Amino acid sequence: MNKYDVLIIGAGFAGSVMAERFANDGKKVLVVDKRSHIGGNMFDYIDDNQVLVHQYGPHLFHCKDFFVLDYLKNFSNWYPYEHRVKGYVNGKVVPIPFNLTSIEMLFDEDEANALKEALINEYGMEQKVPILMLRKSNNVMIRGLADFIYEKVFKFYTMKQWDLTPEQIDPKVTERVPVFISYDDRYFQDEYQFLPEDGYTKIFEKMLSHPNIDIRLNTKAQDILKINFEDHKIIFEGSEFSGLFIFTGQLDELMNYRYGKLSYRSLYFDLQSHDGIYQETATVNYPTPEAEHAFTRITEFKHLMQIKPQRTTIAIEYPYPYDENGEKGNIPYYPVFTDENKTIYDQYVEDIKAFDSFVLLGRLAEFRYYNMDGVVAAALNKYKELTQGNLND
Ligand SMILES: Cc1cc2nc3c(=O)[nH]c(=O)nc-3n(C[C@H](O)[C@H](O)[C@H](O)COP(=O)(O)OP(=O)(O)OC[C@H]3O[C@@H](n4cnc5c(N)ncnc54)[C@H](O)[C@@H]3O)c2cc1C
Numbered sequence: 001m002n003k004y005d006v007l008i009i010g011a012g013f014a015g016s017v018m019a020e021r022f023a024n025d026g027k028k029v030l031v032v033d034k035r036s037h038i039g040g041n042m043f044d045y046i047d048d049n050q051v052l053v054h055q056y057g058p059h060l061f062h063c064k065d066f067f068v069l070d071y072l073k074n075f076s077n078w079y080p081y082e083h084r085v086k087g088y089v090n091g092k093v094v095p096i097p098f099n100l101t102s103i104e105m106l107f108d109e110d111e112a113n114a115l116k117e118a119l120i121n122e123y124g125m126e127q128k129v130p131i132l133m134l135r136k137s138n139n140v141m142i143r144g145l146a147d148f149i150y151e152k153v154f155k156f157y158t159m160k161q162w163d164l165t166p167e168q169i170d171p172k173v174t175e176r177v178p179v180f181i182s183y184d185d186r187y188f189q190d191e192y193q194f195l196p197e198d199g200y201t202k203i204f205e206k207m208l209s210h211p212n213i214d215i216r217l218n219t220k221a222q223d224i225l226k227i228n229f230e231d232h233k234i235i236f237e238g239s240e241f242s243g244l245f246i247f248t249g250q251l252d253e254l255m256n257y258r259y260g261k262l263s264y265r266s267l268y269f270d271l272q273s274h275d276g277i278y279q280e281t282a283t284v285n286y287p288t289p290e291a292e293h294a295f296t297r298i299t300e301f302k303h304l305m306q307i308k309p310q311r312t313t314i315a316i317e318y319p320y321p322y323d324e325n326g327e328k329g330n331i332p333y334y335p336v337f338t339d340e341n342k343t344i345y346d347q348y349v350e351d352i353k354a355f356d357s358f359v360l361l362g363r364l365a366e367f368r369y370y371n372m373d374g375v376v377a378a379a380l381n382k383y384k385e386l387t388q389g390n391l392n393d
Contacts, residue, residue: 009221010248012040014362017379023212042200050309062188063373075203078194083187087285095185128178157287170337248362259347264322264332269315
């Protein structure tokens with residue numbers, strides 16, 4: 001007999017939402033994470049400066065679907081916060097996404113007016129245009145502007161972040177930060193934009209506080225279970241596990257890289273303390289060549305807080321190649337979307353289909369980019385599907 005009905009690997013949003021839902025249903029749940037804390041990449045803590053630091057980079061909640069926010073309100077109060085990002089371009093600090101104000105700050109009045117008029121005539125106000133599309137415009141003036149923005153905002157940032165040019169990566173990546181024909185300088189335009197009153201970690205503490213949930217930290221899945229590919233069984237601590245198995249980690253690692261390694265990009269955050277205020281907004285991007293600034297952005301967490309402490313903490317963000325054994329860059333932050341990775345990933349997924357009750361969920365296990373609202377929505381939908389339908393449908 002299994003002690004647990006549901007075994008979940010990973011205590012990020014994917015794993016924790018599933019744990020909370022099933023525990024509420026009266027199921028006994030075990031959540032396992034290799035890290036020393038819950039919350040996955042959402043983990044935050046108060047540091048010596050009394051600043052709430054997001055350990056794995058700044059995390060801003062924004063979404064269009066009320067049901068996600070409605071669910072998350074069970075675990076925290078939320079306050080309105082609209083994120084604004086600036087970027088270093090030609091020695092000036094201008095709004096990112098690049099918008100009509102950015103044009104006004106970087107060009108003289110006549111040229112700026114002509115450029116704005118051309119953009120508005122071609123695309124209309126309040127429109128978001130991906131940079132790669134803007135570069136294909138038939139209008140010579142727009143193409144000239146697009147080349148400028150490509151060079152000054154996208155090219156080096158993308159090369160630093162991904163070690164690839166904007167053309168080499170999946171267009172969805174550059175589409176996430178389009179050129180915005182607007183004076184709206186908010187980074188997101190979603191209807192719901194909030195931050196949790198006491199930080200994200202408190203949300204996870206509440207989610208996982210149900211008496212039906214046991215948590216094991218500092219524990220790697222591979223150390224407590226074996227995936228048996230011959231007879232499609234999961235052996236958990238010596239005996240067959242017949243409950244629901246939810247995996248939210250790296251699939252290639254779990255499956256001993258039998259079809260090869262998937263590639264990821266990593267980051268390193270250099271945390272620094274300062275007096276007062278360091279920069280004018282929460283995040284300033286450095287889309288400059290690597291020789292000028294090796295980092296991509298600086299985040300000052302104090303700007304995200306309702307009550308601002310005296311001192312301040314900044315995170316200087318350096319992109320890194322992923323190396324699981326490296327001193328830096330040992331966290332797989334971003335799946336790299338290439339055809340080769342897709343082929344490898346699909347082979348792993350084929351193998352999983354032969355198992356009963358084996359669910360892949362979250363940004364690592366599904367090998368895709370999810371915002372937190374996307375991962376919460378995916379978990380809530382998967383829970384519904386599993387409890388209302390047949391698991392293997
Ligand atoms: C730098 C950065 C900034 C971001 N900013 C935003 C933002 O502003 N807004 C937003 O909505 N989203 C943001 N995101 C996305 C957000 O972080 C993710 O959507 C969310 O954290 C995904 O949750 P998850 O549960 O899928 O993965 P994770 O949070 O990564 O959780 C997976 C957990 O599984 C554990 N694990 C993995 N493998 C194993 C194993 N073999 N054994 C045991 N444990 C294992 C890991 O330790 C981890 O704790 C950002 C992401 C990054 C990288």
